[in-house]
Amino acid sequence: MTIRAREAVVAEFLRKALAVEPVGVPILDAMARAVGLLGEGERITQAKLFRRVKDALGIRSLRNWFGKGGGWSWEWPPGSDAPLTISVRREPSTPREPVVPREWVQGVARLEQHRPPRDIPRHRWHQFVEDCQALMASQLASRAAELGWDTVALFGCRRNYPLSYLGEAGLLWHVNGGRIVQLRRDCAVIDFPVNRSPRTYSRRSLDPEKTALPWTMPLRW
DSSP: HHHHHHHHHHHHHHHTSSSSEEHHHHHHHHHHHHSSOOOOTTOOOHHHHHHHHHHTTTOOOEOOOSSSSSOEEEEEEOOOSOSSOOOOOOOTSSOOOOOOOOOHHHHHHHOOOSSSTTSHHHHHHHHHHHHHHHHTTHHHHHHHHHHHHHHHHHHHSSSOOOOGGGGGGOHHHHTTTTOOOOOOOOSSEESSSOOOOOOEOOOOOOGGGEOGGGGSSOOOO
């Protein structure tokens, strides 16, 4: 892909990501990583391509708050509905950009390994967060979206004591340190480390009224 084509892809990504409201830099990092625009450990604030496109489009940096724990967001220029200054037309050979729902990227970015929900042991929560992050860092996230897996089917669980009700939990709760080696519309095959056989998880229709998402559950203090 030429430099011009890469700039166009990044410009389109930023326009979509910032279309509704400013987005925190850590969340933008995770979103860009999920669609293959950043490598593991890279940040948009350090990537020359992102900085160049940011300046060209007039995207602003906003300080969220000051002091310890303060952070930054990027904001699309207020009142700017003009076409991009960088053409977003791609060359015929450019692959289609993977589509990963923003809710997944932002939700997983909010999970903190050191702050588990009150009904989940710390070691089990730590593994669950790692499994979620591994999914978002792979091509499986866009594959799941293309196959029609929704947020609840992937991440949903019972509001209280979710590990006691794994029959009503989404796919990620069953990975538990394994690796998703096959993903289909109705099932997934999970390969586990040594001494454990692969198992098939059948996709379930979970009741949204009785199901919570991990990034909305009360945390242990």
